[in-house]
Amino acid sequence: MKKRILSGMRPTGPLHLGHLFGALNNWVKLQEEYDCFFMVADWHALMSEYEAPDQIAKNGREMIKDWIACGIEPEKSVVFLQSAVPEHLELAMVFSVLTPLAWLERCPTYKEQLKELKGRDITTYGFLGYPVLQAADITIYKANNVPVGVDQLPHLELAREIVRRFNSLYKKQVFLEPEPLLTKVPKLLGLDNRKMSKSFGNFIALSEPADTIRKKISQMITDPKRIKLEDKGHPDICNVFSYYGVLTDKAKIDEVRANCEKAKKGCTQCKKELAEIVIEYLRPIREKRERLGDADIDNILKEGNKKAREIASKTIDQVKEIIFK
Numbered sequence: 001m002k003k004r005i006l007s008g009m010r011p012t013g014p015l016h017l018g019h020l021f022g023a024l025n026n027w028v029k030l031q032e033e034y035d036c037f038f039m040v041a042d043w044h045a046l047m048s049e050y051e052a053p054d055q056i057a058k059n060g061r062e063m064i065k066d067w068i069a070c071g072i073e074p075e076k077s078v079v080f081l082q083s084a085v086p087e088h089l090e091l092a093m094v095f096s097v098l099t100p101l102a103w104l105e106r107c108p109t110y111k112e113q114l115k116e117l118k119g120r121d122i123t124t125y126g127f128l129g130y131p132v133l134q135a136a137d138i139t140i141y142k143a144n145n146v147p148v149g150v151d152q153l154p155h156l157e158l159a160r161e162i163v164r165r166f167n168s169l170y171k172k173q174v175f176l177e178p179e180p181l182l183t184k185v186p187k188l189l190g191l192d193n194r195k196m197s198k199s200f201g202n203f204i205a206l207s208e209p210a211d212t213i214r215k216k217i218s219q220m221i222t223d224p225k226r227i228k229l230e231d232k233g234h235p236d237i238c239n240v241f242s243y244y245g246v247l248t249d250k251a252k253i254d255e256v257r258a259n260c261e262k263a264k265k266g267c268t269q270c271k272k273e274l275a276e277i278v279i280e281y282l283r284p285i286r287e288k289r290e291r292l293g294d295a296d297i298d299n300i301l302k303e304g305n306k307k308a309r310e311i312a313s314k315t316i317d318q319v320k321e322i323i324f325k
Helices: 017-030 040-049 053-070 088-098 100-104 108-115 130-139 150-170 210-218 239-247 250-260 267-290 294-323
Strands: 004-009 036-039 078-081 145-148 179-183
Touching: 004 017, 004 130, 017 036, 017 053, 017 145, 036 053, 040 053, 040 130, 053 078, 053 267, 053 294, 088 130, 088 150, 088 294, 100 150, 108 130, 108 150, 130 150, 145 150, 150 179, 210 267, 239 250, 239 267, 250 267
Parallel strands: 004 036, 004 145, 036 078, 145 179
Antiparallel strands: none
């Protein structure tokens, strides 16, 4: 039997190039080797968007369109909505009563998010406890692995600690300790050289119109040491060059590097060419996305939610039998 993985995304806005290279391309490959569960994490989205949740449902549906357009196949993978499987919250409740507060307070991502999301009040019980729900998301399906980047390892280790505590307390090996499936994520900063983030708005969405892509890329920050056209450039410190690194082949990368280092081409022209490369790269994704209608998403979720609940309900029944026997 194939090993199982669980991964998800929060529907807090349009997916962008960072999602494509950081997760989606890897998901597409993984579904050939693993039993994949891909979750629209709408409960997690609510933890930061609770003051204005009206866009969560719409964002979730748009996100699924992006997934399918990028190559996720509902025939191979279970695509489902977190809130359509109430067993997630039941297991999170169980885990929350046995998770020490200190484990949550030391979570580095929690501290980072407090700094990043300055315009919202996320000093809440729910946001502090979101790693507990995350642990429930993974273990309710008894996932063997979770695809993560190195920066997400503390989250997964917390899930493993919660599993160990549960199994030890009730002397039953109910849950597996999920193993990380480390993914090599290309370094791709936002258009303004900061971390690519929906909060900063410094990204190119997968569904972005061509004219918008051209405008956004024209405003990208280039090599700060190259002031004049005749100045030789330093591609390794130029954010524009890093985009060529993930979007083109070696021959094109070498050409761009040479033109930059020998001052054969200016930054404005380099950005114009990059814009056309991005547009062409995203064209098949946009075209496939445009063919997806609401009925298609309804059918995908209907089937995916059903499959997810069948497995999740068996797990929660097992948990209740142990705790309330």
